[in-house]
Amino acid sequence: MILELHNKLKAGSISAKELAEEYLKIAEDKNKVLNSYISITREYALSHLPYKIESILDGIPACIKDNINILSTNTTAGSQVLKEYISPYTATAVSNLGKFTLIGKGNMDSFAFGSTTQNSYFGPSFNPHNINTVAGGSSGGVASAVASGSAVFGIGSDTGGSVRQPASFCGIVGLKPTYGLISRYGLIAMGSSFDTIGIMANTVHDVALVLNEACKYDPKDSTSLSLEKKLDYSKFNDISKLKVGVLKFSDDGVEKDVMNAFSNSIRDIKKFGCSVKEITIDHLKYVIAAYYILVPSEISANMARFDGIRFGYHPKGIKDIEEFYLEARSKFEDEVKRRILIGTYTLSSGYYDAYYSKADAVRRLIKQEFDGVFKDVDVIISPTSPTVAYGKDKVFDNPLELYLSDIFTIPANLIGSPAISIPNGVSHDNLHTGLQIMGPQLSEINILSLANELYKKYE
């Protein structure tokens, strides 16, 4: 889709302005129902049109998640405290994309804490395939925008599945690259050793084209990877020799439609000639506990910067500094408070070893186990989410219940690996299921190649 639009723009059969107007109109119309965008940036888009179409994404309409900074635009991170925040600089991942057209900033769970967008101060984003269900999260707004045709591609962030799960719910493609492949400079931090910027689009090829632009070494991010050779991710490999591991998991809590779609994908992959074998991760049952100790720990540290003085919510008329901080931070949404509290607890003196250090050791144990498995297979497949999109009124009484649904996506973040979600079926109530393909670090080309073969089949 990107390539076709690029060719049209280049040939002059459509102008960047016409394309921007067309997509802005779709966004403005659909946003009333879907709430995909926190802000639609009409003025910004029309005043930043490319004079000349040079690079592949010039003039291509996109939605950027609202926790990614773009100079002089409002960046809220889905939160009340940043609802008036203006970005003082642009994220490297965004500036790498060239002169794309910014349709708007995508809705998200506050600070990316959640998997429904129900934690957004601006209300949830809905699923274009069924507006009685949510778009997923935390990058739900971006997924909803791309799936409903108001953006050709989207940029999200993925700390535990926040790109892949909403992509799965909305029936689009979502890639979480290797940790460090795309610079995090300008992404509002959540769990810094887990955070990755991810890409969403309607096709695998489009995701690959955006990845080509987005990933460059960036000295402004100390964890940015400096690679010897620049790959063209849109040049897919022959996958017939690929060794595919099928993750063994308990189907307890996994919906029947998801299981059926997964079985069909295994059958299809076998038909490609790939060797397929079942693999076991003994530590799979520990990934959620490890993740939900380590990430809130990092969150509690990252969220300490909200003091109400330099940015954020500014309390007025308070005479005591302690009171001032308390008041400034009182506007955090529920899930934000919850995660800061958990993280403060797990890092506090007396509990640090039992929780944080233990979870950190378990993380490395999980990494060791995956390293071993990846000696045997090239990629590992699993469903992306145990369920299709949740009903918009579904209430999770216990936050833990929602945390447990991240079982398939979290491992890639724990071990810094790339993983992609592609739509692989439709449930009995017309909602999409997703297949996840995960590989060792920097194996993007393999997972994209397999994803592309499957995508062509399911298209």
Next chain:
Amino acid sequence: MITQDEVVKIAKLAHIKLSQDEINKFQIQLSEILEYFTLLKDIDTTSVREDLSINGLSTVLRKDDPNHYPLDKSIVYANALDVEDDYFKLDSKVL
């Protein structure tokens, strides 16, 4: 089960103000979550390589130069409570 006093203590450390309703709610939720974490207790982690880095990176340092990546001050200050002469400013009565 953690106590309400513990919830209050943690909230104080984190500078989070909680209402009594929130204290009641978080006491239950945090207890359930912390209880779930005990799953990790029995894992033998003695064989874990201490030097194993998840992302294969060692400490990355840059030159300690305050003008390394300068930002437009006017936009930075636009987000602040108050500013005077390149300083963030608080009400002088706040002590």
